[in-house]
Each structure stands twice: as structure tokens, then as C-alpha cells.
Amino acid sequence: xxxxxxxxxxxxxxxxxxxxxxxxxxxxxxxxxxxxxxxxxxxxxxxxxxxxxxxxxxxxxxxxxxxxxxxxxxxxxxxxxxxxxxxxxxxxxxxxxxxxxxxxxxxxxxxxxxxxxxxxxxxxxxxxxxxxxxxxxxxxxxxxxxxxxxxxxxxxxxxxxxxxxxxxxxxxxxxxxxxxxxxxxxxxxxxxxxxxxxxxxxxxxxxxxxxxxxxxxxxxxxxxxxxxxxxxxxxxxxxxxxxxxxxxxxxxxxxxxxxxxxxxxxxxxxxxxxxxxxxxxxxxxxxxxxxxxxxxxxxxxxxxxxx
Numbered sequence: 570x571x572x573x574x575x576x577x578x579x580x581x582x583x584x585x586x587x588x589x590x591x592x593x594x595x596x597x598x599x600x601x602x603x604x605x606x607x608x609x610x611x612x613x614x615x616x617x618x619x620x621x622x623x624x625x626x627x628x629x630x631x632x633x634x635x636x637x638x639x640x641x642x643x644x645x646x647x648x649x650x651x652x653x654x655x656x657x658x659x660x661x662x663x664x665x666x667x668x669x670x671x672x673x674x675x676x677x678x679x680x681x682x683x684x685x686x687x688x689x690x691x692x693x694x695x696x697x698x699x700x701x702x703x704x705x706x707x708x709x710x711x712x713x714x715x716x717x718x719x720x721x722x723x724x725x726x727x728x729x730x731x732x733x734x735x736x737x738x739x740x741x742x743x744x745x746x747x748x749x750x751x752x753x754x755x756x757x758x759x760x761x762x763x764x765x766x767x768x769x770x771x772x773x774x775x776x777x778x779x780x781x782x783x784x785x786x787x788x789x790x791x792x793x794x795x796x797x798x799x800x801x802x803x804x805x806x807x808x809x810x811x812x813x814x815x816x817x818x819x820x821x822x823x824x825x826x827x828x829x830x831x832x833x834x835x836x837x838x839x840x841x842x843x844x845x846x847x848x849x850x851x852x853x854x855x856x857x858x859x860x861x862x863x864x865x866x867x868x869x870x871x872x873x874x875x876x
Contacts, residue, residue, distance in 0.1 A: 571840040572853050582767040582842045589770050595685040595780040599654040602777075606651045607660025608847060616663040616850060620670070630699045631680040633658045635665050641673040643712040643870055644703060646740070648728075650719025650749075650844055653684045653692055653781035664718065664746075664859070667849040671863040674714075677703065681724070688783040689792050692720075696728045701737070710738035711871040716862065718844045719815075720781075722748025722807075726794035726822065729802050742869035744806045744862045747815055747844050748822070751795040752778040753787035756817025765812040767842040774814065795821045800829035806865040807833065808858050810841040836861060 571579070586605055592598035608616070623634040645668055649661040658665070658678035669676045681695035703713055717725040722745035732739055754774050763771040778787055790797035795818060805826055809819040819835060826833035838845070841854050846862075849855040 571838075574852050575841050575845070575854055578845075578848070578852065579767040579840065579842050586768055587766075587770065589772055591773055591776050595654075598776050598780050599683070599685060602652055602655035607649075607656040608663050613659060613662040617666045620666045625677075627702070630695070630702050632678050632699065633680075635662070635669040635676040635678065637669055637673060639673065640675060643672075643674045643714065643866075644708050645669075645672060645674050645676045645714050645716050645866065646699060646703060647676055647678040648681065648696055648715070648717035648721035648724040649678065650717065650721045650746075651683075652749075652777035653689075653720045654777060655683065661718070661847070663847050663849055667846075667856075667859045668716065668863060671859055672866055674866070684781040685783070689781050689785045689789075692724060692781075693727050693731060693791055696724050697731050697735075700728055700732060700740070704738070711741050713740040714742045714744065714866045714870070715740050716744040716746075716866075717748070718746035718846065720749050720777075722746055723750045723794060723818075726750060726797075726799075726802075726805075727791045730791060730794060730797050730799075733801050739801075739803050741871050742804045742806070742866055743802070744865060745808070745819070745822075746846050746858070746862075747809050747813060748807065748818055749815055750793060750818040750822050751787075752782060752793045753796075754778075755795070756815075756821060758816035758818075758820075759814055762812050762814050762816060766814045767812070769814050769843065771814060795825070798829070799825045799831065802826060802829075802831050804832040804865075804869045805834070806836070806862060808836045808838065808846075808862070810838050810843065810845065812840050813843055815843070834865065
């Protein structure tokens, strides 16, 4: 059963965020999402107390490091959600700060280019560039984990696929919070959870997908990893709510990874809103999910081989 706080927050999310349409065109969809998605500056400040934040601006990457004082070796590369049209490294500090605290690892949170100003594959190109940048910084692949939520969770899987196809060394694990992996809306949960999902209606998915994709196909494997060949990936953890529209976006990826003889763990939380992990420190299900995520990362971290 969901906690009392989760049930109350579900009602609040339905009233404040859920709507049948996010706008009449791509720009209005993006504007509304940029107003409503992500955490407030006050909440960001509260959740990052005791965390060192360092801004990075290079020709290759933009983002921020989040670090605790006494660290374990290893890096988590984080991709924020926001439907590919909104949010930033800053808006997702409640998640990235929690990952830094609980894992004791450095977290690099990427600011990738947003649609509709920068359509697919801009976000993926930025994500792959950030992964290559870490490798160039002499962070070994076997000490890197990828993580992301919603669109960022789909971007995690797309980055794994692109890195695999580019013959790059792969990270040691990946964590996806409510990942958006099917921009073509083929999952059954798009229908049976329509009206049950606290945050979205099924009509919304095409609005965000159109803003991101432009003329690209929603069946493109890098845009929609649910349609990709998922063999050869590192261990993946997927977390999703039982009433989310995107429930089958995780289920189908989990099943395909297992069919490809890979390692995948699927955790379905009862009746929580999309990306509930954002409310760490307030929602018990958020802290439980983040503890599971960091335990998974630690379980699959590999020591650096001696020179």
C-alpha cells in the first residue's frame, strides 16, 4: 500500500499538474512544462545542504558536479527528466544530491540541449559526449554508473546503446527512474493506466514526443529504446509506479534485456506518482527507492584494476 503522504501527493499532483493537453503547439507545451516540472529553488537549497556544487562549462559538456566530503571511488552520470523540453541539472538536485549522499560517489548532472529548440538527436549527442568526456578525464568505465529519470531514463538506455554500437567501454551499471522508452505509445499501460496515472493523460505523450522528435520516427531505437536490440548492456535497474502511464515502458525493456540474457531488475512501487524520487526527505517511498538505487550501483561497482 502507498504511504499516506504518497496518497495525499497523488491528489495534489492530479489537481496541480495533470491536464488533458499541455499546449496548442510545441512552444506552448515547452513553456508550460518549464513552469511546472522540476523542484523549486528553495527545495533545491534544502536538499543540497552539505553538498559541494561545482559548475562545469566546456565546449563539450555543461552541467554540475555534486560531491560529499568523504567519498567512495566512482562517478554517477545523471540525466534529468522533463519530457526532453524542460528542466535542468539544478531542478533535479533533490535526486542527484540524494544519490551523492547515499552512494558517497561523485555525481555529474548533465545539462543537455532541450527541444523544441534542439530536437532529436541533440540530447543523445550531448549525453554520449558527456560519457566520452568522463572517459577522457581518466574515469574508468568500470567506475561509472549512469542514472536518469523519465526522459532522462530513456536517455540512459539510448546512451548505453550508442556507446555499445560505437564500441566504447560500457559503464558498470545503469539506473532508470520511470524511464520514457516508447515514444510511439505502444505499451498497454498507456490505456489501462489512463486516468489512474496522477501526472499524465495518454494524450500528453504525443505532445512531448512531437516536440522532441520533429520529423524523426518514434520507432527509432535510439529515441525509443523499447524497440531496440538490448543485448550486451550492463546491469540495469528500472523503478516505476504501478499506476503510471509509463509502467510498460519499464516492463518491456526489462523483459527484452532478460530475453537477451542480460541482467535487469524491475521494481514496481504501488500507486506512486511519476518520478516520486524527487521528494526525497519528505516521501518515504522516495528514500526507499533511492536507497535501492544506490545499493544496486554499489553491488555492481568494480574495483579499479592495478596498473
